[in-house]
Amino acid sequence: MKNFLTLLLVLGLAAIGITGCEKAMTDSMMDVTKPSETPTKDNPEAYTVALVQAAIDLYKTGGRDAVEAYHNDSANIDGQWYVFITDENDLFVAHAPRPDLIGTDLKDVEWLAEDVERHDGSTLGAKIAEATETGLWIEYLWPNPESGANEQKRTWAIRYEG
Numbered sequence: 001m002k003n004f005l006t007l008l009l010v011l012g013l014a015a016i017g018i019t020g021c022e023k024a025m026t027d028s029m030m031d032v033t034k035p036s037e038t039p040t041k042d043n044p045e046a047y048t049v050a051l052v053q054a055a056i057d058l059y060k061t062g063g064r065d066a067v068e069a070y071h072n073d074s075a076n077i078d079g080q081w082y083v084f085i086t087d088e089n090d091l092f093v094a095h096a097p098r099p100d101l102i103g104t105d106l107k108d109v110e111w112l113a114e115d116v117e118r119h120d121g122s123t124l125g126a127k128i129a130e131a132t133e134t135g136l137w138i139e140y141l142w143p144n145p146e147s148g149a150n151e152q153k154r155t156w157a158i159r160y161e162g
Contacts, residue, residue, distance in 0.1 A: 048156045055083045068094045097145040112141045131157030
């Protein structure tokens with residue numbers, strides 16, 4: 001089973017990265033990378049954080065339209081890694097592998113059946129939407145965009161500008 005990573009940027013904004021990394025989290029994500037380092041996929045957690053930061057940087061320099069357009073383009077899916085974006089109301093505005101989610105409320109996204117027993121009854125999207133400015137990791141199953149198989153993922157979420 002391949003590791004699987006995606007990212008979410010909530011415009012309004014919160015950013016979220018997802019990875020199927022099986023290794024335990026041992027370091028704070030904010031301590032994993034230094035600004036001068038360029039993480040690689042060999043360190044999927046740091047790579048996730050860097051991709052989320054790149055999405056935030058694009059938002060800062062190019063604006064909302066630019067970041068949405070970039071991350072709605074399937075050419076910007078990097079194997080298992082991609083960014084999806086919701087707005088300040090938690091509505092999807094970008095999701096290259098699942099454009100059918102555009103306009104859907106993140107909080108309506110359900111856990112897969114295999115995940116349901118592990119959680120408190122809230123939706124997967126509601127857990128992701130709990131992201132704050134300091135960030136949040138969430139683990140769950142989600143279809144890998146390359147294989148279509150449900151795989152364990154870890155999502156990095158960070159709310160930016162509300």
